[in-house]
């Protein structure tokens with residue numbers, strides 16, 4: 239698959255910037271009580287670093303994180319990297335996850351994401367998740383294809399007040415006017 243190199247948007251937040259939640263009701267990064275509460279920070283070049291603290295609310299097997307929620311954590315981390323670094327509204331078209339080690343309740347998953355390449359509306363990103371530290375044991379790998387969409391994707395398919403809700407959630411550094 240041939241891709242163009244990633245061009246980080248000139249207005250993208252710089253390295254070290256802690257990313258705001260993109261939507262207060264988002265299960266991945268918002269204020270939902272049993273949500274994932276993922277926090278992300280911009281890294282160098284086209285990288286973003288995210289953390290997911292696994293609690294009892296996130297169990298599948300006793301004491302272990304649910305695989306679907308781990309995939310959700312990667313969806314959020316990859317999507318945050320794509321959206322914030324490229325400033326392109328995009329949705330997940332495909333998400334592939336390799337589960338290499340169990341992730342216990344009480345651990346923190348350190349997710350390192352890189353935006354790999356762009357081909358028209360298609361944006362490719364990948365990530366690794368390590369246990370309890372940036373250099374901890376490798377627990378997961380994921381690859382995602384995100385597809386750029388227009389604002390009508392959210393207004394047509396989602397809540398009629400989608401743009402207003404996003405505006406209220408966001409800190410205003412995104413142009414989400416149709």
Ligand SMILES: CCCCCCCC/C=C\CCCCCCCC(=O)SCCNC(=O)CCNC(=O)[C@H](O)C(C)(C)COP(=O)(O)OP(=O)(O)OC[C@H]1O[C@@H](n2cnc3c(N)ncnc32)[C@H](O)[C@@H]1OP(=O)(O)O
Nearest residue numbers: 260313314317318321322327329330331332360385389414
């Ligand atoms: C205005 C608001 C802005 C807000 C920004 C705020 C800041 C945010 C910053 C950051 C935070 C973000 C954090 C979010 C994280 C979570 C993200 C999610 O979970 S998103 C929900 C789950 N995903 C869906 O619900 C998609 C459902 N699917 C669709 O709507 C469509 O299928 C869509 C848009 C993905 C594609 O449909 P088509 O009709 O527009 O385009 P077609 O032609 O089908 O695909 C375009 C290209 O992509 C390939 N493609 C699409 N899906 C593929 C797949 N599954 N596998 C392989 N290729 C695929 C196609 O083959 C095509 O490629 P070829 O151009 O021909 O080369």
